[in-house]
Amino acid sequence: MNQPPLILVTNDDGINAKGLENLVSVARRFGDVVAISSMEPMSGMSHAITIKVPLRAKLVSEEPGFRSYLTNGTPVDGVKLVFNSLTDRKPDLLVSGINHGSNSSSSVLYSGTMAAAMEGAVNHIPSIGFSLLDFDPDADFTASGRVAGEVISMVLENGLPDGVCLNVNIPSIPPEEIRGIRMCSQANGYWKEEFEKRTDPNGREYYWLTGFFHNREPDNGGEGTDEWALKNRYVSIVPIHTDLTAYGVLKEMLSWSFSKAYNHE
Numbered sequence: 001m002n003q004p005p006l007i008l009v010t011n012d013d014g015i016n017a018k019g020l021e022n023l024v025s026v027a028r029r030f031g032d033v034v035a036i037s038s039m040e041p042m043s044g045m046s047h048a049i050t051i052k053v054p055l056r057a058k059l060v061s062e063e064p065g066f067r068s069y070l071t072n073g074t075p076v077d078g079v080k081l082v083f084n085s086l087t088d089r090k091p092d093l094l095v096s097g098i099n100h101g102s103n104s105s106s107s108v109l110y111s112g113t114m115a116a117a118m119e120g121a122v123n124h125i126p127s128i129g130f131s132l133l134d135f136d137p138d139a140d141f142t143a144s145g146r147v148a149g150e151v152i153s154m155v156l157e158n159g160l161p162d163g164v165c166l167n168v169n170i171p172s173i174p175p176e177e178i179r180g181i182r183m184c185s186q187a188n189g190y191w192k193e194e195f196e197k198r199t200d201p202n203g204r205e206y207y208w209l210t211g212f213f214h215n216r217e218p219d220n221g222g223e224g225t226d227e228w229a230l231k232n233r234y235v236s237i238v239p240i241h242t243d244l245t246a247y248g249v250l251k252e253m254l255s256w257s258f259s260k261a262y263n264h265e
Contacts (some may be wrong), residue, residue: 005031012112015115019098094120097130187227
């Protein structure tokens, strides 16, 4: 008898986040679900792992076809715990989110949501990160749930190339206003950090990170990129991979001539 797919659900906004609850609900339509998250939000943790304190995982909910764990670790820690200690079979799919806030363009570099998806890809598991462009803890996930269901269905049916995961971003607008789903490239942009200097009640100085996103795409906003799609009311899907090699640059750099003192061939 064939087993239903086993789907790992995680996030970086904490176990009580509405986005996680929504994604678990969607994932359970497609198979058995194991969920893991932290008590506190882990946004901006990227691919951090815990090496200085013990990792813990507590079973907080169990019923047929579903288990949920609470961990003191990062999103990537949670994925590693499930893969290595908390399940008796390899998940068939990993889904991360639904994140409260965008992970388009260079935000993918800092995102705990997308790091969890990347960890799945590193371990040869089809993985998807979902993000809604709304930071409100009580955001409306109606459209996001529909998008997640459609993308999960497509990935379970078609699979993904080894080492590739999907970065899915959803505009925060009513479902009927979404114009469609676009396959995109990552926009060329970056966050311009600014630190606001403040003083605490004890007179000690501290700094609060602020800043803004700078899109370096051409005047048309980089048509075909995730930022362009989102601004034009499309869902963006960017396939990303774990191999960070810049192959075009590598080809050019093969002609560089270094000191023979380092060449022992």
